Amino acid sequence: MKQKNLLIRIFFLLILSLPFSLSAQQTLSSLNQALRYSRYSRLGLKIIPLKVDNNQYRVQFLAEKIEENPDFNAYSFSFAVLSSYDQEIEPEDTQLFASGDLKFDTERHWVFEKNIQIPAGQDEAIVLFTALDTRQGDEYFFHLDLKSPYVGDHPTFGAYYANEVPFDQNYLNTGEALLFKTTQGPSIHSFFYPMEFEVPYPPMETKPAPVPKELEVVDQGDFLENVPKALDLEGYYFFQQDTSELAGLLIKTTHEAFPKVRDWDEMVQMVTYISTRKEHEDLLLAQDKKKALDQYWLKLTRNPEIAKDLIREYFRQVEFANILFTDFKEGWKTDKG
Structure with a gap:
């Protein structure tokens, strides 16, 4: 009986320790970063490095406030400097940010800043910025290569x-x-x-x-x-x-309206990926772009109310893609957008 009780205790201890062992084995390659690209995100994270010398960087950590009137104490912010994408993220590698570490607390941003020294001879260094929403357990991640054989240098x-x-x-x-x-x-x-x-x-x-x-x-x-x-x-x-x-x-x-749509001509360009070549060529050649687009959406849905809802949602997604994925091209023109 005693042996049976001992086995049961060992079993429960193993179950309880499982989440801790799994979290200890997380790497940059295995992190779930889906919230970074979700329209339901409450925060937007960014890392901006300034090079001081060959191995020293002034790193700025930005958390954009997306939800209305957020409470700083509802989040736990931290960062880690890793030597590879496959390095296990251990608790001792992570440094927590406290309210005293805030450089700026504005209407739109929380901003932290740290000076990071990379050991001489280390060829790769990746900074990971993490925000944990303690109310729901949601985790937000953003990482950036400070040093890498595959990434160019950072500006001063x-x-x-x-x-x-x-x-x-x-x-x-x-x-x-x-x-x-x-x-x-x-x-x-x-x-x-x-x-x-x-x-x-x-x-x-x-x-x-x-x-x-x-x-x-x-x-x-x-x-x-x-x-x-x-x-x-x-x-x-x-x-x-x-x-x-x-x-x-x-x-x-x-243009001044971006990330929203500027005019009817731009709207015509934005339906290229859901149109046939003939449909899109007709839209491009139309003298009255607004009328041609109205007819296009009505033909697609065969219902004026559904057409209105679809137009609103479609161009809301275009705006969202522009905010998230704009780089060399507008976000809606990219593969991700």
Whole structure:
């Protein structure tokens, strides 16, 4: 009987210890990062590194407040520096952020900052930023390579909003301004690329896509840090401190309505992936784009009320894709979008 009771106790101890052993065996490769791309997320995480020297970085951790009036104490924030994507994330590798570590607490962001020194000779270093929603147990993750044989160097400067919170978007609306701050020297060099990527063809399209033969580059010269820099043109700005190096910061500038849709012509482009070639060509050639689009959605649904609901949801998803996946191209034009 005693032996049976002992076996039962051992069994329950093994069951209780299972979650701890599983969490100890988590790696970057195995983390579930689905919430990073969910429209129901309450937070948006970002890591922005500034290079100080070859092995030292000033790392800024941003948590964008998506839910209304969030409580800082409802979340547990932490970070870890790992040497590979397959390294097990152990509790001793993780450092917790407390309210005293907050550099900024604004209407839209919580911002932490840490100086991170990478050991000499270490070729790979990945920073992991984690936020745990203690109310529901949801975990948010964001990681970034500080050093890697496969990733280029990081710039020695950063872009900031007027309230000195680091710029954490993948795009900027034309006419808006940013502040730039550096860790080395007072000036930054600016290049401008006045181009736009065409809408990629649908996956089953066999016609070859057009490829631009020339790339126009406008050298805008130097400007000083800590002075607001307006980005007035629609295209791509590339900033560097040392133009002989590869490291720099690329910012895509978009029309003033982005990430929402600007006009009927843009709406026509955005239905290319749910249309036949003939349907889309007819929309492109239509004189009255609004009327042609109304007829297109009505033909698709055969019900005016369903058409209205579908239009709202479709372009809400377009906006969501633009927020999440805009990079070189608008988010809705990418594979993920």
